[in-house]
Amino acid sequence: MIGVIAAGALLPACSKSYSPTGAALSLGDFSDQQLSTQQQPTAEGTNTALTMAGLGARPTPRLMPQRPEEFSTFFDVNAQIGSPVIVDSLIGQVNGQPIYADEVLAPLMDRLQATYEEQSYPAFVQQMKSLVSQQLNSFVQNELIVAESRAGLSDQEQTGLIAYVETIRQDAVRKRGGSEHEAARRLMEEEGKTIDEYIDGERQKLLIGELLREKVTPKTLVAWRDIERAYRSQIDTFQPKATATLGRIRIKTAGNEERIKLIDQELDAGVTFITVAKQAKMPKDGVWQTFQLPEGGLEDISLNEFYKPYLKQIQDGGTTGSFERGSWTMWISLLEVMRPTARSLDEPDVQRMLQNQLMRDRSQRAEWEYVNGLLQRGIHDEIGAMVNRALLIAISRFPPK
Numbered sequence: 191m192i193g194v195i196a197a198g199a200l201l202p203a204c205s206k207s208y209s210p211t212g213a214a215l216s217l218g219d220f221s222d223q224q225l226s227t228q229q230q231p232t233a234e235g236t237n238t239a240l241t242m243a244g245l246g247a248r249p250t251p252r253l254m255p256q257r258p259e260e261f262s263t264f265f266d267v268n269a270q271i272g273s274p275v276i277v278d279s280l281i282g283q284v285n286g287q288p289i290y291a292d293e294v295l296a297p298l299m300d301r302l303q304a305t306y307e308e309q310s311y312p313a314f315v316q317q318m319k320s321l322v323s324q325q326l327n328s329f330v331q332n333e334l335i336v337a338e339s340r341a342g343l344s345d346q347e348q349t350g351l352i353a354y355v356e357t358i359r360q361d362a363v364r365k366r367g368g369s370e371h372e373a374a375r376r377l378m379e380e381e382g383k384t385i386d387e388y389i390d391g392e393r394q395k396l397l398i399g400e401l402l403r404e405k406v407t408p409k410t411l412v413a414w415r416d417i418e419r420a421y422r423s424q425i426d427t428f429q430p431k432a433t434a435t436l437g438r439i440r441i442k443t444a445g446n447e448e449r450i451k452l453i454d455q456e457l458d459a460g461v462t463f464i465t466v467a468k469q470a471k472m473p474k475d476g477v478w479q480t481f482q483l484p485e486g487g488l489e490d491i492s493l494n495e496f497y498k499p500y501l502k503q504i505q506d507g508g509t510t511g512s513f514e515r516g517s518w519t520m521w522i523s524l525l526e527v528m529r530p531t532a533r534s535l536d537e538p539d540v541q542r543m544l545q546n547q548l549m550r551d552r553s554q555r556a557e558w559e560y561v562n563g564l565l566q567r568g569i570h571d572e573i574g575a576m577v578n579r580a581l582l583i584a585i586s587r588f589p590p591k
Contacts, residue, residue: 281579282571284333289576291583294326298584306588318584323577330576331561332394334568339397351393358392359385402557409556410549420544421535428540429532431482434491437523438478439467443514450519454512463509463523476523483527497522 282289295302298321306314343351362385366373374385381388421428441449449470456466467476484490488501500510500522509523533540565573 279579279583281583282576284330284570285337285568287333289329289333289571291580294322294329294580295584298322298325302584302588311591314588315585318588319577319581322580322584326577326580327573330568330570330573331565332398334564334570335398335401335561336394337568338564339401342401351396354396355389355393358389362388402560405560406553406556410552412545412548412552416548417541417544418535420548421540424544428535430530432527432529433480434483434488434524435480435526435528436478437463437467437476437509437525439463439470439472439476439521440518441470443517443519446519450512453521457509457521463521463525477525478522483529488524 279291280288281291281294301321302314302318305317309317362377363370363373366376370385377383377385377388383391439453441453443450453466453470456469457463464475464477470476481491481493488505489498491501493501496515500513503510504522504524507524510521512519512521514520535541
């Protein structure tokens with residue numbers, strides 16, 4: 191009771207700012223004047239005193255950037271009145287770590303917004319399902335790989351990782367103006383990330399890359415017999431067959447006697463086959479078919495036996511005279527022969543190309559097998575269920591049009 195009465199007695203005096211004697215009260219009346227010499231001096235006073243003592247002025251404190259709101263784009267919700275919008279929600283967990291919808295959806299929002307405006311709603315929903323599924327699968331895989339990589343680091347490697355992260359920070363600042371404040375501003379403009387998010391991303395890249403190299407690289411070794419087998423399986427690529435392209439003019443014989451005579455005259459006079467065929471309004475200006483050219487020459491190409499005698503006429507090029515088949519009159523011309531350069535397995539470039547191809551294929555297969563095994567062993571919610579939860583949140587932001 192005494193405490194209540196005392197407090198009540200003080201309130202009127204403080205609220206009116208007057209003492210019992212009627213004099214106005216100031217802040218100094220509530221301070222101990224004997225402690226005034228212990229008050230902290232101003233920044234200007236400190237610098238003056240340091241300068242008079244022959245010392246430099248106190249350095250300006252380093253400005254630390256204010257951490258912006260993460261996923262700001264994701265939270266710019268343009269909801270319709272009366273329509274519920276789920277801003278964020280827990281959609282699952284990976285190795286005991288919670289996964290929130292914004293971590294998966296935020297990187298997709300610009301693309302989803304553009305697709306939402308350009309496509310029909312059913313098409314948009316199908317693409318959104320595909321994008322969210324891909325993004326979530328990638329997110330879960332990265333989390334599992336990073337967790338496994340961290341768990342396998344020795345104490346010395348942990349120390350090295352810390353030093354590496356600090357080097358990344360210093361380089362990021364140095365390349366973007368030299369101050370952390372300016373670096374933070376530029377990173378947000380360039381990549382939409384804070385410095386911490388940028389550094390964490392680089393650290394994850396290192397951990398993922400090192401672990402995959404450790405698990406995948408031993409399975410990408412290529413023996414010489416593998417290169418020989420690959421060469422034989424692609425023999426048509428390295429030793430392609432020669433080809434011959436034939437042209438053909440074909441017109442009805444009956445009623446076109448004068449036209450046939452004119453075509454013969456033009457070809458005999460040296461007018462090019464393509465020009466004559468174009469004037470005759472032949473499909474593709476008379477270009478007929480391209481055939482593999484056997485070692486026996488033009489006569490051995492895969493074509494009806496009826497044509498073989500006429501092909502013999504143009505074995506070395508040129509155009510046949512007119513000939514008839516059924517109710518048609520025709521001319522055939524050898525337009526082009528292509529003999530690509532064959533490449534031998536003895537060539538170092540061919541060996542390197544095949545080796546790189548085999549290593550790339552084996553690396554992709556080994557990486558898929560490792561990641562798939564990691565997904566089977568990892569502790570995480572069922573990915574399909576997480577995708578569905580993320581989709582519900584995404585759909586709430588993009589209602590039917």
